[in-house]
Amino acid sequence: MITVLTATYNRAYTLSRLYESLARQTNESFEWVVVDDGSTDNTLDLLAGFQKESSFPIKVLRQENAGKHIAINTGVLAEGHDWILLVDSDDALSPDAIEVFLNDLSAHSAQDIVGYCYRRADLDGRLIGNVITDVADDSAIMLPVVAGPLYGGDLAYVFKRSVLLKHPFPRFEDEKFVPELLIWNRISDDGKILYFHHKFIYLCEYLADGYSANFYRNLQRNPKGFGSFYKEQIGRETNLVRKLKCTIRYVQCVLFNFKNRRVM
Incomplete structure (x- = not known):
């Protein structure tokens, strides 16, 4: 099984879309862990409603507002499965996201692979970033520093829980944001990350109040x-x-x- 980890702050107006995308998964071998980063809207009530009706397990954690990166740390520390798929609270997954990952995990499993990376698409299914055409294979082992310029758009990562535990986000006094790529780079020092050039499992929308x-x-x-x-x-x-x-x-x-x- 896999843990879908979401850090959220005052996103009650978008969480339903993510929940509905999880409810439509073709494979329910996952749990959803949501870390509420001190929301002041009706996020907790909404999540309680999801827990009552959901056919898959939902775990809700709460912390004082400290930023998304600390919320990710909190979620990783919670008891979970071996692999963690990070999904923002204003985004969604494609219906086959869990099935695609589990198939790829079986097909490309290796001890030194610590992460799998997929493309993102908009809510209409259009690939975000560059279309890769001049490659022989559908996937490649790369470093994040190489993948970013190649794809030219945000990516969707699935990491081993053990490497996320080893490389937590740092906390800085009076600050609430650390770029995720800082940690993804450090993780790549520990093992290989397999990138899929064309597959997307993640649907996103860039909001006016987003990072x-x-x-x-x-x-x-x-x-x-x-x-x-x-x-x-x-x-x-x-x-x-x-x-x-x-x-x-x-x-x-x-x-x-x-x-x-x-x-x-």
Whole structure:
């Protein structure tokens, strides 16, 4: 079985879509673990209703508002299955997502594979990012630093619970965001991640109040979290232009951190 892990904060208005996509799965060999990050809307009431009617197990955890990355840590620490599929609370899964992953796990199982990665599509099923045509195989072992520029869009990861336990997100005082790629990179140092060039199991919608739409503001508010990522990324990038961009971002983080401390 697999654990579908969702961190949520004031997303009662989108959670039903995710729940309905889970209820439509062609394979129910999964549990849904939801970590409520201190929501002030009716998220908990909604989840309680899901638990009463659901045909699959739902576990609800609650923490004081600390950010999505800490909520992921909380969910990983909870007793769960060997593999964890991370799904945001404003997104959904394709009906065959669990079945596709379990088939791939059986077909491509190897001791040194610690993660599987799929493409994302919009809610209408259109692939997000670049269409890959000049490859011989449907999948490849890659590093996240290579996969990001290749695909040009957000990706859907399934990781071994053991590596997520080994590499928890760091907590920074007075900040509530750390880029996920910081941890995905560290995980790739421990083992291989298999990327599927064309398969998508994840459906998403970018909201006006989401992280993607508010990057610069999040950078200003969370310079230590972003700074930890860009500092490591400088050494990981092989492309000189991307290395320079990461260096500029890191300098911005240092300046924002200095400015924030002066304000406090």
